[in-house]
Structure formats: C-alpha cells, structure tokens
Amino acid sequence: MKAPKLLKNVRVYIRPMRDYSEAAQRKEVEHLNPTVFYVDKPVTRGDDTDYRAAWIGTLRASEGAVAVVPRLWILAKPRTNGSDMRPSADFIATLAEILARGVPIVEAASGVSSQDLPAWRELMQKT
Numbered sequence: 001m002k003a004p005k006l007l008k009n010v011r012v013y014i015r016p017m018r019d020y021s022e023a024a025q026r027k028e029v030e031h032l033n034p035t036v037f038y039v040d041k042p043v044t045r046g047d048d049t050d051y052r053a054a055w056i057g058t059l060r061a062s063e064g065a066v067a068v069v070p071r072l073w074i075l076a077k078p079r080t081n082g083s084d085m086r087p088s089a090d091f092i093a094t095l096a097e098i099l100a101r102g103v104p105i106v107e108a109a110s111g112v113s114s115q116d117l118p119a120w121r122e123l124m125q126k127t
Contacts, residue, residue, distance in 0.1 A: 009063040012108075013055040015040040015072045025068040029108045032066060056094070061102035068108045070095075070127045095124075 012034045016022040022039060038055035041047075052073065059065050067073060074091045085093070098105055105114040112119045 009035040009060075010066050011036045011038065011055060011059060011063055012066045012068070013038045013040070013052055013073070014068065015052070017072065020068070020072070025072075028068045029066055032064075032106075032108060034066065035063075052094070056097055056101075059098060059101055059103045063103060065098050065103045065105045066108050067105060070105075070107060070123070 010029070010032045012025075012029050012032075014022055014025045014037055016025070016039070026037070036058070038051050038058075040051040041049075056065075070091075073094050074087050095105070099114060105120075106112070107123060110123065112123045114120045
C-alpha cells in the first residue's frame with residue numbers, strides 16, 4: 001500500500017494488545033516512515049503517563065496522526081483528566097480533538113484517511 005500523500009511527518013500511537021503486538025503494529029506502519037512512535041504502556045506505580053494524550057498534544061496540522069486501527073484508541077478505563085467517561089465517549093472525544101487541531105488521521109491498515117469522507121464514515125461505522 002502506498003503512503004497517503006497528505007503525510008509529511010507521521011506520528012504514530014501504538015497500544016500493544018493481546019491480539020495485536022507492538023511489533024505487528026510497527027510493521028503495519030513502517031511504509032509510512034514514521035517520525036515518532038508513542039507506545040502506550042500499562043500504568044505502573046510511579047508512572048501514570050497518558051501516552052495517548054502526549055501523542056495528541058504533539059500533533060500539528062502539517063503532520064499526520066496515524067492509527068494502525070482506530071480501535072486501539074478505545075481505552076477500557078480512559079485516563080483523561082481523571083474522567084469516568086465511557087470508552088465510546090472517550091473515543092469520540094479523542095477523534096474530535098485530533099480533527100479539531102486540523103490533523104488528518106490515517107488508518108494504516110486500510111490506508112483510509114479522514115480526508116476521504118465517504119471511506120472515513122464507513123470505517124468509523126465499522127469501528
């Protein structure tokens with residue numbers, strides 16, 4: 001698959017899952033030549049870093065936000081400002097924040113971009 005032309009600098013958020021390892025996710029995005037990887041780690045004592053929030057905080061409109069697959073952004077227990085937000089609401093808030101920054105989002109697995117509205121709508125319905 002060819003890298004979408006909209007991406008100059010690519011910042012990738014990775015959240016290792018039981019069924020989708022960090023190595024598998026890295027392999028999925030290597031053709032995009034990512035600039036930076038933000039790899040989420042389980043919360044441990046003394047380190048409660050919100051890697052997803054850190055990733056979002058660095059995104060710029062001239063760059064691209066890459067999701068290997070958007071379902072990786074869905075957190076069972078969102079850490080957003082100590083919120084008790086439901087995972088589905090947190091997912092929508094995350095998408096809204098990225099898009100409000102003017103940052104195009106690309107799903108690496110399919111190559112679908114938020115700039116291709118019909119394909120993006122279909123992808124979000126499946127997600």
